Amino acid sequence: MKLPQVDYEAPRTVEEAVDLLAEHGDDASVLAGGQSLIPLLALRLAQPAVLIDINGVDELSGVSVADGWVRIGAMTREYVAEESGTIAGSVPLLAAALPLIGHEAIRSRGTIGGSLAHADPAAELPAVARALDAEFVVRGRSGERVVPAAEWFEGYLMTSRAPDELLSEVRFPAAGPGTGTSFQEVARRHGDFAIVGLAASLTLSDGVIADARLAFAGISDVPVRAAGAEDVLAGERPSAGLFDEAARRATDGIDPPADLHGSSEYRKKIAAALVRRGLRAAADNADERQ
Amino acid sequence: MDITLRVNGTTRSGSPEARKTLADFLRDDLNLTGTHLGCEHGVCGACTVILDGRAVRSCLMLAVQAAGSEVTTIEGLATDAGLGPLQQAMWDSHSFQCGFCTPGFVMQATAFLSAHPDADEQEIREALSGNICRCTGYQSIIDGVLLAARRNTEHASER
DSSP: OOOOOOEEEOOSSHHHHHHHHHHHGGGEEEESSOTTHHHHHHTTSOOOSEEEEOTTOGGGOOEEEETTEEEEETTOBHHHHHTOHHHHHHOHHHHHHGGGSSOHHHHHHOBHHHHHHHTOTTSHHHHHHHHTTOEEEEEETTEEEEEEHHHHEEETTEESOOTTOEEEEEEEEOOOTTEEEEEEEEOSSTTSOOSEEEEEEEEEETTEEEEEEEEEESSSSSOEEOHHHHHHHTTSOOOHHHHHHHHHHHHTTOOOOOBTTBOHHHHHHHHHHHHHHHHHHHHHHHHHHO | OOEEEEETTEEEEEOOOTTOBHHHIIIIISOOTTSOOSSSSSSSOTTEEEETTEEEEGGGSBGGGGTTOEEEOGGGTOBTTBOOHHHHHHHHTTOOSSOSSHHHHHHHHHHHHHHOTTOOHHHHHHHTTTOOOTTOOHHHHHHHHHHHHHHHHHHHHHO
């Protein structure tokens, strides 16, 4: 499977990249780490007229902290994020999810922005972004806009990025004191896409849950927040009984897709188990961080 | 597009089409056919090479993206003096059956062991989880990499 004929542009600045996107629009695909796009090209599922390779745009890489937010440049590679002390310290949920993405060789090339712009609903990073209410910074010729995670994911491999816009940065809120997190998933083999995944975050204050966040991967065409379960948890003290109730509420009314890896009913059972496991693990490490 | 890169310590140049993957460039343009192509869409790991010190799948990047980089392929591991230490350990452990997947496993394990010289079995299994062997020879492959890691540790303690 060889790639189709395609033109190639390698801008050096965001401005150049945005100009190229304005010129080519829907005919262009942005090439970041390429770990999803190159297979799509090989399989002819994507046939853009031009690739806009942003690997040479240095300003799109890096991790910084400002005003309680951790800002990650879209081209920051997954292994770099995995090794980042800032992310490990301030966004522990993201740090927990990163080693689960693909395999080591995939994370050598794959990028934070690429995964989130590709928006595979079974992937880890979209669930993390949704759980934490991350913010997406997109740049176009008319300037910059910031999109909350709740409005970013629109459908299977679809985001609210316009064809002439470039995802330049993703911002994650830094975890406060008393916050414990866990990323849980069931996959056939380490590194495979999750059959179901769960991003969980609990913030405890005086032993009471002040903030609960749960987002699933792999149960819909977008990452899904479990708002009902979050409501059940808020204001309560962590307990096995409470987590059982949260698992029931989280999976009430969900209708996961069925495929050869698992039926809808099987995914639903996994989802409930992951809620119990994820909450237990998050509560345990919240205690440690207090 | 004209590109220049370092491959196995030698400066190489070429003019691949933009759509040509690094794997095809290595095989077709540089005649380095040790890098194998199994699936050609990033699933099997057979085409793994080391790019600027990290294992990558050479079918999942364009040759033009490797311009200016340092690439090591399976051809770059053995010297005139003989096999490298990982290759020797895998040889001693009978880590090969048909051998098709071997270059990918060896390159992935080379990158991994250089970052984690004293890795244990579980870490090695995780590191190699992206490489597929259709002869079902995983156990002997793990044994070979583990033997290389043990020899690394022994060397370190002798020093």
